[in-house]
Amino acid sequence: MERRHFIRKAAITLASVTGALAAATYFRQFIPRTAGEKRRIVLGDYRQFPVDTYTFLDQHGLFVYRDHEGMRAVSAVCTHLGCILERSTDGFKCPCHGSLYNRDGVILSGPAPRNLAWYRVSRTSDGRIMVDPGKRVRAEDKFLTS
Numbered sequence: 001m002e003r004r005h006f007i008r009k010a011a012i013t014l015a016s017v018t019g020a021l022a023a024a025t026y027f028r029q030f031i032p033r034t035a036g037e038k039r040r041i042v043l044g045d046y047r048q049f050p051v052d053t054y055t056f057l058d059q060h061g062l063f064v065y066r067d068h069e070g071m072r073a074v075s076a077v078c079t080h081l082g083c084i085l086e087r088s089t090d091g092f093k094c095p096c097h098g099s100l101y102n103r104d105g106v107i108l109s110g111p112a113p114r115n116l117a118w119y120r121v122s123r124t125s126d127g128r129i130m131v132d133p134g135k136r137v138r139a140e141d142k143f144l145t146s
């Protein structure tokens with residue numbers, strides 16, 4: 001193989017790989033992100049969670065909300081590029097690019113492309129509370145603890 005031919009092929013290969021990586025990075029923002037786990041998360045006794053409070057579970061990327069009736073779980077992962085959200089006075093905010101969500105996880109301002117994901121909360125056979133990130137529910141769906 002001629003040297004000139006080799007250099008040309010290497011340059012084309014490098015440009016192709018770079019273009020593919022750039023395209024993958026661009027299109028990744030349109031893929032919905034979840035808490036990053038698909039297996040069930042056993043939380044234990046629901047009474048350990050304060051009433052009328054969103055508790056952040058950093059190891060799972062979730063907020064768990066408990067009120068007097070039951071519990072709900074919402075992803076703490078921003079649907080834009082996956083930053084971990086913070087609580088705001090009436091919802092959630094992204095510290096990375098400023099997306100705002102209301103308390104039901106509905107987008108108030110972007111660049112986030114989607115609402116937050118809510119996950120099914122249920123009880124194990126021995127009575128512990130668990131979250132299933134593989135099962136989406138509506139924001140208003142609540143696991144009744146009482």
Ligand code: FES
Nearest residue numbers: 078080081094097
């Ligand atoms: S990662 Fe949240 S707005 Fe960009």
